Structures are given as structure tokens and as C-alpha cells.
Amino acid sequence: MINRLTDTLNFQAQALVLRSERQRLIASNIANADTPGYVARDMDFASALREATGAAATAGQMHATAAGHLQPIAGARAEANLRYATPSQTNLDRNTVDMDRERASFADNSVKYEATLRFINSGVRTMLDAIKGTGQ
Amino acid sequence: MSLFQIFNVAGSAISAQSQRLNVVASNLANVDTVAGPDGGAYKARQVVFQTELMGAQGADLGLAGAAGVRVSTISEDQSAGRRVHDPQHPAADAEGYVTYSNVNAVEEMVNMISASRSYQNNVEVMNTAKTLLQKTLQMGQA
Numbered sequence: 621m622i623n624r625l626t627d628t629l630n631f632q633a634q635a636l637v638l639r640s641e642r643q644r645l646i647a648s649n650i651a652n653a654d655t656p657g658y659v660a661r662d663m664d665f666a667s668a669l670r671e672a673t674g675a676a677a678t679a680g681q682m683h684a685t686a687a688g689h690l691q692p693i694a695g696a697r698a699e700a701n702l703r704y705a706t707p708s709q710t711n712l713d714r715n716t717v718d719m720d721r722e723r724a725s726f727a728d729n730s731v732k733y734e735a736t737l738r739f740i741n742s743g744v745r746t747m748l749d750a751i752k753g754t755g756q
Numbered sequence: 757m758s759l760f761q762i763f764n765v766a767g768s769a770i771s772a773q774s775q776r777l778n779v780v781a782s783n784l785a786n787v788d789t790v791a792g793p794d795g796g797a798y799k800a801r802q803v804v805f806q807t808e809l810m811g812a813q814g815a816d817l818g819l820a821g822a823a824g825v826r827v828s829t830i831s832e833d834q835s836a837g838r839r840v841h842d843p844q845h846p847a848a849d850a851e852g853y854v855t856y857s858n859v860n861a862v863e864e865m866v867n868m869i870s871a872s873r874s875y876q877n878n879v880e881v882m883n884t885a886k887t888l889l890q891k892t893l894q895m896g897q898a
Contacts, residue, residue, distance in 0.1 A: 651881075734891060741897075
């Protein structure tokens, strides 16, 4: 029973972790806007979330048969599977950070992070209301 | 928690950009310098940025590393300085020419504006991360 209550929270918690990871990636891109040869990277958020919630198989996940086996982070959020940005304008120093695009993604991601937080908060409030009952 | 690493990433960028501003300031200050401590004219300096991986360790194994910035080297522009014919000048050579620094003031001003913009961008990134973290801390309270 309590499972059913926490399922939505679990989903939002996974989304929150992925959102903060993506935020960090975009922050790295913005920080390296002037670094020669830096290639902007981004995460395929939709497939990362599908993998995190178990809706899709995690690509490249290792098969662990014992509790002590290392399980490196795999799938769309792993370093190796991040997407590379296609530069809209080529740069003489081979830097592919498009500042306008990065700032837009940054703002978009922070709004969605806040939205996820709000979903979690309202989920918690709903649960508390259900526990307390309405006859107060 | 990935949001905490944003402070390291943006912080490294801020420090690199302020070093760049510093170099621009000394270039601009020395735009008319005739002789430096080594006797030669001042040479324009440029910072060279390099990506610095801020490693993900332990539980974050395989997690995309946060990429900060650091100043790898400060290179000196070796091109010839501006030569002005002024035989009365105490630093004039045998032919009466004075060698000034090779700083290009316009280029430095552009560099300064670019550094200042990048600095502001990173400050904004930090502020956003701070707001998000504060809201995360208040999770479940509101």
C-alpha cells in the first residue's frame, strides 16, 4: 500500500537526480566557453530517465552476479554516452560552446528542476493530508 | 550531489577569467612602456585556458566528469614592438628609433569585455545553483 504512495515520489526523485546532473553538465559547458578545443556535451535526458526508472534497459550495464561487483554508471548518463553539440557556427579555436543555446538550456533545466521539486513537495503534502485525514 | 560540483566548476571558471582580466589589465597598463626590467620593451601576455576534469570518484564511477577551467600557461606575444622615430628619447637606439611594447589596445579592450561577460555568466550559474540547492533543502517543508 505504501508502495503505491511512494511510487510517484521515486519517479520524481530519479528525475531530480538526473536534472541536477544535467545542470552540472551545462555549467561545465558555460565554464569552458573560452577554452580552446572544448567540445560542448549534453545528456539525452529522455532516455536517461527511461533507464533510471526501469522503463528501458540501461545500455552497457554490466552483469553483476555478486554483491561486491562494481557497477559503473551506464546508459545515457554515463560519460561515454553523452551527446556532442553540433556547432552552429564554427570557431577558429575548435570550441563548440554556443553560449545562447547553453544559457537557454540552463534556464530550461533549472525551471524543470524546480518543477520536479514542486511535484515532490505536493506529493509529500498529499500524503500527509491522507495520513492526517480531513476531519480537523 | 551534482549541484554542489557546479560551485567548483563555476568557481574555477571565475578564477580563470579573473586571471585573464588581470593579464589584460597589465597589458593595457603597459601599452606605452618602453623598457621593462629586462631592458627590452614589454611583451603582451595572453592566458591559455585548459579544461580541468573535476573527477567523479567512488559511487560516481563512470559519471560524466565535471569540467572546470584552469589557466595552463601565460604566453608572451613575441612579435616585434611598435617602433617610433624619436632621436631625443633616452631609450632611442643608434638609428634614433624607440621600441614600444607590442600591446594592441583595441584587442585588449575586446578581450576585457569578453572576460567580463564570461565572468558574469559564471556568477549567474553559481547563483542559480545556490537557489536550486536552497529550494532542495526546503523539500517537503512547504
